[in-house]
Amino acid sequence: MNASNGVAFTPRTCEELFGVWAGQPEARLLAGGTDLLVRLKKVAAWPPLIALERVSELRGIQCVNGWLQIRACSTYCELAEDHFVQAYAPALAEAARDVGAPAIRARGTLGGNLANASPAGDSIPPLYVADALVELRSAAGTREVPITEFFRGPGQTLLQPQELICAVRLPIRRGWREAFVRLGQRAALTIAKVSVAVAVRVERDVVQEARIALGAVAPTVIRAREAEVWLCGRRLDEKTCEAAGAAAARAAEPISDIRSVADYRRAMCAVLVREALCRVSGQRGVHEHA
Amino acid sequence: MSYTLHINGQLVSVQAPGTARLLDVLREELGLTGTKEGCGEGECGACAVHMDGQLVNACLVLVCQAEGHEITTIEGVAAQARWRPLFDAFVECGAVQCGFCMPGMVMAAAALLRERPRPSEAEIVRGLSGNLCRCTGYRKIITAVQRAGERIASGS
Numbered sequence: 001m002n003a004s005n006g007v008a009f010t011p012r013t014c015e016e017l018f019g020v021w022a023g024q025p026e027a028r029l030l031a032g033g034t035d036l037l038v039r040l041k042k043v044a045a046w047p048p049l050i051a052l053e054r055v056s057e058l059r060g061i062q063c064v065n066g067w068l069q070i071r072a073c074s075t076y077c078e079l080a081e082d083h084f085v086q087a088y089a090p091a092l093a094e095a096a097r098d099v100g101a102p103a104i105r106a107r108g109t110l111g112g113n114l115a116n117a118s119p120a121g122d123s124i125p126p127l128y129v130a131d132a133l134v135e136l137r138s139a140a141g142t143r144e145v146p147i148t149e150f151f152r153g154p155g156q157t158l159l160q161p162q163e164l165i166c167a168v169r170l171p172i173r174r175g176w177r178e179a180f181v182r183l184g185q186r187a188a189l190t191i192a193k194v195s196v197a198v199a200v201r202v203e204r205d206v207v208q209e210a211r212i213a214l215g216a217v218a219p220t221v222i223r224a225r226e227a228e229v230w231l232c233g234r235r236l237d238e239k240t241c242e243a244a245g246a247a248a249a250r251a252a253e254p255i256s257d258i259r260s261v262a263d264y265r266r267a268m269c270a271v272l273v274r275e276a277l278c279r280v281s282g283q284r285g286v287h288e289h290a
Numbered sequence: 291m292s293y294t295l296h297i298n299g300q301l302v303s304v305q306a307p308g309t310a311r312l313l314d315v316l317r318e319e320l321g322l323t324g325t326k327e328g329c330g331e332g333e334c335g336a337c338a339v340h341m342d343g344q345l346v347n348a349c350l351v352l353v354c355q356a357e358g359h360e361i362t363t364i365e366g367v368a369a370q371a372r373w374r375p376l377f378d379a380f381v382e383c384g385a386v387q388c389g390f391c392m393p394g395m396v397m398a399a400a401a402l403l404r405e406r407p408r409p410s411e412a413e414i415v416r417g418l419s420g421n422l423c424r425c426t427g428y429r430k431i432i433t434a435v436q437r438a439g440e441r442i443a444s445g446s
């Protein structure tokens with residue numbers, strides 16, 4: 001048995017939580033545990049844990065004044081099944097449907113995925129293309145940062161000591177189409193090797209605005225801004241999708257690691273962007289996923 | 291610390307540190323050894339139980355988190371007559387070899403069948419995707435779940 005004499009707190013409100021945290025500055029937050037408990041398995045002496053399980057302020061998904069607000073402890077199951085998320089953040093719903101396996105989707109949370117800050121975190125590219133804001137809270141108050149500025153590097157974020165993610169807010173936009181595509185070693189379990197989210201606003205077949213986000217091809221998730229600009233004013237036909245894929249892949253700066261080599265990731269990036277764009281354009285992608 | 295857990299329809303009180311894994315509490319404090327430990331990191335599903343009806347890995351849930359939720363283990367599922375056809379189908383289809391993965395497989399199958407009484411093959415593969423079996427090659431397990439679904443749904 002691990003850490004059989006560790007200490008765990010289960011506050012019910014954020015106020016209570018910050019009170020506990022002030023007295024235990026070295027404590028770690030525990031949401032679904034699907035990252036943290038795996039990591040602690042290799043650790044002999046656990047830090048005190050503060051479980052978010054019962055903090056009701058951190059749960060729930062709602063629409064407020066033109067924004068979709070997703071609280072941090074929403075699980076992948078909740079994201080995948082929520083009608084607002086399906087309607088206003090379809091790429092996020094799609095990503096959530098494919099994370100891990102059922103038992104991981106039942107426990108893993110959006111806040112945990114963001115705080116973990118893996119460049120392969122599946123919820124992140126969809127939030128990039130939705131222009132999401134991350135709401136952070138500490139005893140001193142709340143602040144909001146654009147998702148594209150929240151990550152500093154692998155495992156690194158803007159979170160300050162004793163600050164937590166309380167929610168993510170997405171502007172409710174009309175007329176946008178989104179898609180999420182990922183490529184992993186084994187669909188169910190591995191962290192996505194390369195993942196792509198796209199969002200486009202199309203009028204009379206012509207792209208007005210575009211967002212392309214690439215996961216696992218750089219130290220953080222990135223936007224392929226040149227490809228986005230290039231797409232504007234064009235028709236989303238097969239050739240355009242293909243060329244945009246190639247342009248987006250030029251933004252990738254993949255590191256070679258065990259999961260795959262850099263060139264392969266860059267090549268896949270082009271394929272996945274093409275596929276995601278084909279999908280939002282209504283054409284069938286070349287590379288269909290189960 | 292003292293925790294009150296709701297397990298297989300009963301309230302039980304356990305003494306454990308808050309960071310004890312639900313898996314260890316089930317096996318070592320409560321003697322519910324049907325739940326197995328394979329990897330201890332969420333990859334294999336041998337430790338799967340239901341929490342408020344949802345499939346979760348008991349190796350990644352701490353006792354302090356489990357309090358307040360309804361937990362069902364393989365022992366609880368085995369005691370329910372409605373799931374009898376599921377166990378029968380596994381046996382009939384030859385879907386069991388060493389048996390180590392079976393409690394988790396059955397828990398995953400039961401969670402799936404509750405939501406989708408007649409799942410397609412693709413849905414079964416998806417529903418069992420967090421459960422590893424080193425013996426059977428999965429084919430017979432899929433057939434067993436299909437057969438159990440048919441029988442439970444048709445009430446025979």
Ligand SMILES: Cc1cc2nc3c(=O)[nH]c(=O)nc-3n(C[C@H](O)[C@H](O)[C@H](O)COP(=O)(O)OP(=O)(O)OC[C@H]3O[C@@H](n4cnc5c(N)ncnc54)[C@H](O)[C@@H]3O)c2cc1C
Nearest residue numbers: 031032033034035036100108109111112113115122165332
């Ligand atoms: C078998 C398996 C498969 C997986 N598959 C995928 C996959 O396909 N795609 C994917 O992206 N990930 C995957 N993961 C990783 C993991 O499930 C996700 O990253 C998940 O979203 C983590 O959320 P959690 O609630 O479990 O986080 P936890 O493990 O509870 O916490 C992770 C980190 O975030 C911190 N934290 C949690 N909540 C907050 C908060 N509100 N504010 C500040 N800090 C916080 C914790 O202190 C900890 O450092 C997988 C993991 C496993 C074990």
Ligand code: FES
Nearest residue numbers: 328329330335349
């Ligand atoms: S022992 Fe829990 S998933 Fe393997």
Ligand code: FES
Nearest residue numbers: 388389423424425
């Ligand atoms: S029967 Fe042996 S692991 Fe599945």
